[in-house]
Amino acid sequence: xxxxxxxxxxxxxxxxxxxxxEKHLAVIEQANAGGADLxxxxxxxxxxxxxxxxxxxxxxxxxxxxxxxxPLLEASQKLDLLVGFVDEDVRNRFYISAAYLSRGEVLxxxxxxxxxxxxxxxxxxxxxxxxxxxxxxxxFGRVGVLICEDFWHASPPYLLWLDGADLFLxxxxxxxxxxxxxxxxxxxxxxxxINRAYASLFTSFVAHSNRVGYxxxxxxxxxxxxxxxDGNQLACGPFHQEALTFGEIxxxxxxxxxxxxxxxxxxRTALVQREMTRIFTCREQSSGR
Amino acid sequence: xxxxxxxxxxELARGILTGFIRSELNRVGYTKAVINLxxxxxxxxxxxxxxxxxxxxxxxxxxLPYRSSAQDSLDDAQKVIDATGVQAMTFEITGxxxxxxxxxxxxxxxxxxxxxxxxxxxVLYDQSEAFHGLAVGTGNKTEILLGxxxxxGDSACAINPIGDLYKTQVRQLSRALGVPASILDKAPSADxxxxxxxEGELGFTYADVDRLLYLLVDxxxxxxxxxxxxxxxxxxxxxVKRIRRNHFKRVLPPIAKLSNRTIGYDFLYLRDxxx
Numbered sequence: 001x002x003x004x005x006x007x008x009x010x011x012x013x014x015x016x017x018x019x020x021x022e023k024h025l026a027v028i029e030q031a032n033a034g035g036a037d038l039x040x041x042x043x044x045x046x047x048x049x050x051x052x053x054x055x056x057x058x059x060x061x062x063x064x065x066x067x068x069x070x071p072l073l074e075a076s077q078k079l080d081l082l083v084g085f086v087d088e089d090v091r092n093r094f095y096i097s098a099a100y101l102s103r104g105e106v107l108x109x110x111x112x113x114x115x116x117x118x119x120x121x122x123x124x125x126x127x128x129x130x131x132x133x134x135x136x137x138x139x140f141g142r143v144g145v146l147i148c149e150d151f152w153h154a155s156p157p158y159l160l161w162l163d164g165a166d167l168f169l170x171x172x173x174x175x176x177x178x179x180x181x182x183x184x185x186x187x188x189x190x191x192x193x194i195n196r197a198y199a200s201l202f203t204s205f206v207a208h209s210n211r212v213g214y215x216x217x218x219x220x221x222x223x224x225x226x227x228x229x230d231g232n233q234l235a236c237g238p239f240h241q242e243a244l245t246f247g248e249i250x251x252x253x254x255x256x257x258x259x260x261x262x263x264x265x266x267x268r269t270a271l272v273q274r275e276m277t278r279i280f281t282c283r284e285q286s287s288g289r
Numbered sequence: 290x291x292x293x294x295x296x297x298x299x300e301l302a303r304g305i306l307t308g309f310i311r312s313e314l315n316r317v318g319y320t321k322a323v324i325n326l327x328x329x330x331x332x333x334x335x336x337x338x339x340x341x342x343x344x345x346x347x348x349x350x351x352x353l354p355y356r357s358s359a360q361d362s363l364d365d366a367q368k369v370i371d372a373t374g375v376q377a378m379t380f381e382i383t384g385x386x387x388x389x390x391x392x393x394x395x396x397x398x399x400x401x402x403x404x405x406x407x408x409x410x411x412v413l414y415d416q417s418e419a420f421h422g423l424a425v426g427t428g429n430k431t432e433i434l435l436g437x438x439x440x441x442g443d444s445a446c447a448i449n450p451i452g453d454l455y456k457t458q459v460r461q462l463s464r465a466l467g468v469p470a471s472i473l474d475k476a477p478s479a480d481x482x483x484x485x486x487x488e489g490e491l492g493f494t495y496a497d498v499d500r501l502l503y504l505l506v507d508x509x510x511x512x513x514x515x516x517x518x519x520x521x522x523x524x525x526x527x528x529v530k531r532i533r534r535n536h537f538k539r540v541l542p543p544i545a546k547l548s549n550r551t552i553g554y555d556f557l558y559l560r561d562x563x564x
Contacts, residue, residue: 013563013564014559014561014562014563014564015562015563016563050559052557052558052559053555053556053557053558054558054562176305179297179298179301179302179305180294180296180297180298181294181296181297181298182298183298183300183301184301185301213312214308214309214312214313214561215559215561216313216559216560216561217309217453219305219308219309240304240305240308
């Protein structure tokens, strides 16, 4: 089975969800016209990234009653969508979130589980921490969603892999940093390294969508990319400019790569579980060192 | 001494910085910029970047000589105006500053320099209103870290495209963008009085201090680790002290907190809020 994935790297209006929705709907039309089956928007694509005290003013619930999600759910009749937003739960906690929409339904909502709160990042001050990592079934097979810092930790992609995900949808609002003599920023090279590594180690497809534009002095570098289970980069968007990047993936590549490289077959999950239990329960072991 | 590479990819820097100028002006409804053009390297680079970002007709370069300013400075500024094609004006600040200086016969060079820098800020912001352009800053990372700048003077601006580039990197990017050779080759100077040079006043060279700052700031070396790489201890100590003592120039004045929600502490928005 082949499917065409479109990676949207957009600029956003900070805190203006309606304006960002308009852009989403325009990009959806463009992706649909280009034959996309699945369109991936970046982290917080409906709100902008450095929200700070704007967080409570931009939150939405991913339901048909919501004025922002209603048109997105309608649009998902044509092609599947992953959109970034701020979710407010029933007890008024705010999460950096991504919703997977398909044929008018919300198939999955992921709450970012790792909130970077160091260096230039301050997410933990404004957002609640997500508390689950689950793969879910789509018409293209089982999929996992992670948001930016989530995939800087090895465990979330690993858990998704064990939970059955063969396609990893990763979204970012990654601030560009690390200008050297190289032709890309440090941040762009780091993300390419780890995404290529996940594709290779988990013999899975990895699609990464990263926004562009500026917020105050921060630049967002784009470079959205698609990788196959052999770790090859199938498509890559331009850096620092809005773009819609299309890439076709052949899900039968999973069969071919895993016939050659049975990493999933050989993964010793019982051993992992036994050793994790020992590490977390053995008091003499200074595992936190 | 360890190898410290301050080289940057100039095309990447150029793309990010011109995009930054365009984005940060356009999103608040501006298409134009004003820049104080001193004839030195920093303002030349900011002018080249702004001209490329906005189109030269949308940039106003302002030359603001004092009666003792070097003719070379005016000439070099003119070369930037000619090379970029930006709009230009010249206004001599002598009439603004001499009455104040004249009132205090014992005034130090530092005070005079600060007055000139602040007089230039007044003209810059007046032209910002008259030209409907935002003030583009010209302070580099070296001088911001060292506090080698006049608060509410040359540091005043609406946006600063070059504040994360060390002087060494400003020079590299300026060369790549075609800043005239006479500006690239001369000794950096605030030109506040005759014979003044940055390196003479600071007591060290940009080449040295940039490498040290890169270790201390970018690479998070401790002062002791920096000494162990080969920098002289008194030099390291002096620079560390300068960075700390001048931090007040890099932050907004603290507001005494009284209420439940106070600007700067728990009233937090980016400047780009809503744009």
